[in-house]
Amino acid sequence: MEQKICGLLENVLCLKSNGIQLAYIKKETVCLKMPLAEHMVNHDGKMFGGSMYGLADVTAGMTASLDGRIYATQNSSFSFVNNISNGTAWAVGSVLCRKRKAVAVDVKVYGDDGQLLAFGIFNVLSNL
Numbered sequence: 001m002e003q004k005i006c007g008l009l010e011n012v013l014c015l016k017s018n019g020i021q022l023a024y025i026k027k028e029t030v031c032l033k034m035p036l037a038e039h040m041v042n043h044d045g046k047m048f049g050g051s052m053y054g055l056a057d058v059t060a061g062m063t064a065s066l067d068g069r070i071y072a073t074q075n076s077s078f079s080f081v082n083n084i085s086n087g088t089a090w091a092v093g094s095v096l097c098r099k100r101k102a103v104a105v106d107v108k109v110y111g112d113d114g115q116l117l118a119f120g121i122f123n124v125l126s127n128l
Helices: 002-009 013-017 048-069
Strands: 021-026 029-035 071-080 088-098 102-110 116-126
Touching: 029 048, 048 071, 048 088, 048 102, 048 116, 071 102, 088 116
Parallel strands: none
Antiparallel strands: 021 029, 029 088, 071 116, 088 102, 102 116
8 A cells, every 4th residue: 555655646737747756554544744845935934834734635635545446535624823934834634434435534733843934624525
């Protein structure tokens, strides 16, 4: 499964261009990392919320896909609590509930110092 996720991260242009990389996979948990790049910075020198949300969304999808299926986000609730102006954002996704076609994934985003930046619940569905 790790090989499949690495392949997705290498072959999907928007993921590759944003530098999203696999940090680790554990049972029902995926950690992705994304270094803050110049094109991800807002007028205040902080990470764009959309970049952080995008990292969390990809993490949710990859976490759900640990069962071998492909998922798409149906809805989410996401809260920003802090931000970074340099370094790397780390997103950790954990499966909360897995049903026949639906998975609920908890995602937390951290800075290099371990400070919580954002958190959310993503509901994703498979068409299989």
